[in-house]
Amino acid sequence: MTDGTAEAGYPDIWKRFSPRQTLVRYLWFLGIVFVAVWSVRHLDIPWFYFLDAHVQVADLAVRMIPPDWSYFDVIAQPLIETIHIATLGTIVTFFIAFPLAFLAARNTTPNLATWFIGRFILVASRSVNTVVWALLFVAIFGPGPVAGIWAVAFRSIGFMGKLIAEAIEEIDEGPVEAIASTGASRLKVLLVGVLPQVLPVIYGTSIYRWDINIRESTVLGFVGAGGIGIQLYASINQFAWDEVSLMLLTIFGVVVISEYVSAIVRQKIT
Amino acid sequence: MLKIEALSKSYTAGIPALDNVSFEVAEPQVVAIIGPSGAGKSTLIRCINRLVEPSSGSAILNGENVTTLNSAGLRKARRRMGMIFQEYNLVERLTVMENVLSGRLGYVSFWRAWRRNYPAEDISHAFNLLERVGLTGFQDQRADALSGGQRQRVGIARALMQKPDLLLVDEPTASLDPKTSRQVMRILVELAHELNTPTLLNIHDVPLAKSFADRVLGMQDGKLIFDGTPDELTEDALTFIYGEEDWSPEATAGSPEPEEGISSPEKATAV
Numbered sequence: 001m002t003d004g005t006a007e008a009g010y011p012d013i014w015k016r017f018s019p020r021q022t023l024v025r026y027l028w029f030l031g032i033v034f035v036a037v038w039s040v041r042h043l044d045i046p047w048f049y050f051l052d053a054h055v056q057v058a059d060l061a062v063r064m065i066p067p068d069w070s071y072f073d074v075i076a077q078p079l080i081e082t083i084h085i086a087t088l089g090t091i092v093t094f095f096i097a098f099p100l101a102f103l104a105a106r107n108t109t110p111n112l113a114t115w116f117i118g119r120f121i122l123v124a125s126r127s128v129n130t131v132v133w134a135l136l137f138v139a140i141f142g143p144g145p146v147a148g149i150w151a152v153a154f155r156s157i158g159f160m161g162k163l164i165a166e167a168i169e170e171i172d173e174g175p176v177e178a179i180a181s182t183g184a185s186r187l188k189v190l191l192v193g194v195l196p197q198v199l200p201v202i203y204g205t206s207i208y209r210w211d212i213n214i215r216e217s218t219v220l221g222f223v224g225a226g227g228i229g230i231q232l233y234a235s236i237n238q239f240a241w242d243e244v245s246l247m248l249l250t251i252f253g254v255v256v257i258s259e260y261v262s263a264i265v266r267q268k269i270t
Numbered sequence: 271m272l273k274i275e276a277l278s279k280s281y282t283a284g285i286p287a288l289d290n291v292s293f294e295v296a297e298p299q300v301v302a303i304i305g306p307s308g309a310g311k312s313t314l315i316r317c318i319n320r321l322v323e324p325s326s327g328s329a330i331l332n333g334e335n336v337t338t339l340n341s342a343g344l345r346k347a348r349r350r351m352g353m354i355f356q357e358y359n360l361v362e363r364l365t366v367m368e369n370v371l372s373g374r375l376g377y378v379s380f381w382r383a384w385r386r387n388y389p390a391e392d393i394s395h396a397f398n399l400l401e402r403v404g405l406t407g408f409q410d411q412r413a414d415a416l417s418g419g420q421r422q423r424v425g426i427a428r429a430l431m432q433k434p435d436l437l438l439v440d441e442p443t444a445s446l447d448p449k450t451s452r453q454v455m456r457i458l459v460e461l462a463h464e465l466n467t468p469t470l471l472n473i474h475d476v477p478l479a480k481s482f483a484d485r486v487l488g489m490q491d492g493k494l495i496f497d498g499t500p501d502e503l504t505e506d507a508l509t510f511i512y513g514e515e516d517w518s519p520e521a522t523a524g525s526p527e528p529e530e531g532i533s534s535p536e537k538a539t540a541v
Contacts, residue, residue: 178359178425181319182432183349183376188383192372196363 060241067246075231075247079254082227085145085220086213089152094206097157101164108168108190122165125158130216134225145226152213152220159212160205167201168194200269211255211262218251271295271468272318272436277327277337278492279313287313288324289492298466300459302473302483302500306512310492311472315438318470319351320344332435349376352429352467354458356441358421360413360428367409369424370396373431392431399427403457419450426458430465437462437469444474451475455482476508 006012017025102108103118134151141147171194179193221229228247235243272295279288288310295301303311316322318329320336328337336347352373360369374392375383382388388396400406403423413421422442429437442458443451459482462469473479479486480500488496488503488511496503496511505517 172362174355174357174359175361177321178353178355178428179361179372179375181321181348181351181353181438182373182428183345183347184372185345185380187380188375191380191383192364192368192375193361196361199363 063239063241064245066242067249068240068242069246071243071246072250075228075250078221078228078231079250081145082217082220082229083214083254085148085152085225085227086210086217089149089217090156090206090210090213092149092153093156093160093209094202096153097160097164098202100157100161101168102190102194104161104165105168107171107173108194118161118165122158122161125154125156126162127158128155130155131219131223134220134223138224143224143226148217148220148225148227151225152217155216156209156213160209163205164198164202167198171197203269204266207262207265211258214258215251215255271298271332272470273330274314274318275328275330277314277317277324277329279310279317279322279325286325286492288317290327291489291492291494292327293487293494293497295468295470298463298468299484300462300469300471300482301485301487302471302479303487303489304473304476304479304511305489307474309489311489312440313492314489315353315440315470315472318436319348319353319438321353345376349432350435352432352434352437354422354425354429354437354439354442356444358418358425358445360421360424362412362414364413365409366400366405366411366413366416366424367396369413370399370409370427370431373428376432396427396431399430402461403427418446419454422446422454423457426454426461430461434467437467437471439469439471441472441474443478451478459483476503479503 100118100121103110103114104122105118106115109115109118130151133154134147137147137150137154141150175197176189176193179189184192217227217229218232219229221227221231222233224230228251232244232247235241235247274294275292277288277291278286280286291310291314303314305311313322317324318331318336324337328335330336331347331350334347336344339347361372364372368386371386371388371392374388378388378392397406397409400409403426405420405423405427408416408420408424413424416424425442439458443454446454455478458469458471461467471479471483473483480503483500486496486498486500486503487494488507490511496507498507508517509515
């Protein structure tokens, strides 16, 4: 109505939320504010250090600029090692996460026990950070890239397995029913009815995880699991900030390239 | 050939979706099953190849009771029953040829299926069937590039690839426009007659059932309440099956709402 009068016989008031719902929404908001305030108080942050933070930032910047370009000769090899750790770790992950996802998906797992085992492995893998896995594998295999590869793989299994399992649970059941009705065995139904439907997700998450793993591999050296992290840690400890800034720049460059490759590949998969 | 004895199915205890249905198909004929939505047509067909497990009763195909088979025996029995679906149920990301050949999955080993290495006789039979359903040259197209009518014809070829003793067809035209529906029905019925394959066909569209079927079964509330020839399907019979409605030719001439079964407009070539 454009003349501002309500039409007779119809309600002229409509509200999306009832007063009770509105109250509940405000209570949620208050709750979040309370949690934030409580967290800050509990952490007992030494505000004193913030007073000269700007001076420290300026000082660090002066020490970092310009980067020590000559140091590139030293870090080139470790940088390539970092990429190799990420790539091999992702390939190992692919072969473990792929069958695991079929166990962890409700519609393809043989029974409740196998589903539980699948889910348990996925959750266990994700609950431990890559660096913590690296500490464990350095203890097992000794320092070096092998520990790094396994650390990357053990963290990635949970990530890829979960995403692939979710994709399996969301497939169209129609083709599965059709393939089963031809008299095909369970395994052949998975091969022809299920796998083609989730293949784009499998490829997509693999390449996405590879991209994440390159970033994660750059810090594995902090705990002795190979890659550029060893040099990074050493330079930070020696306050060689011009070397640190060069490494941060090259890592940034590699990450940009891997993101770009990952984006192109994922676009090609349909 | 096919004998259904007191077949029943309850999804929830006490509420039968399929209620004590018995009939026999003694010769290779096309049997249309009509009835309102929820009458149990789909359940009946799925209970025969046990995509839905029947609660009681038996389905006997060429002397073998399918309902009591173990899983290995059931897989063998399913190889002899081709099925065609309303939503085609093709594997969208596979090619036409891969979809048609999947009708032989009950016969080839896992590794041959993995390598898509099917026997020469299967490949030549697939090409033959593609020609019969009018899809010569489509073998390398992906299923998701086809129109609805083309997909359903691939579905027909896949079912016939099994060289079945029985065809189970669930609403083959419900997702197609009226003209494509008639074309698909004509191909299906012609091939069923030519190959002497008895065919059970769920169908909403009564005029289509009357013009293509040799025999009509009517269902209501899970029960079989009509069994006769298409000519016997009078207005009274339709009222008996569906309930009160105007069944005059003028009123029944219009087919149900056509639904475009085409994935992408630019690929909507020859239907």
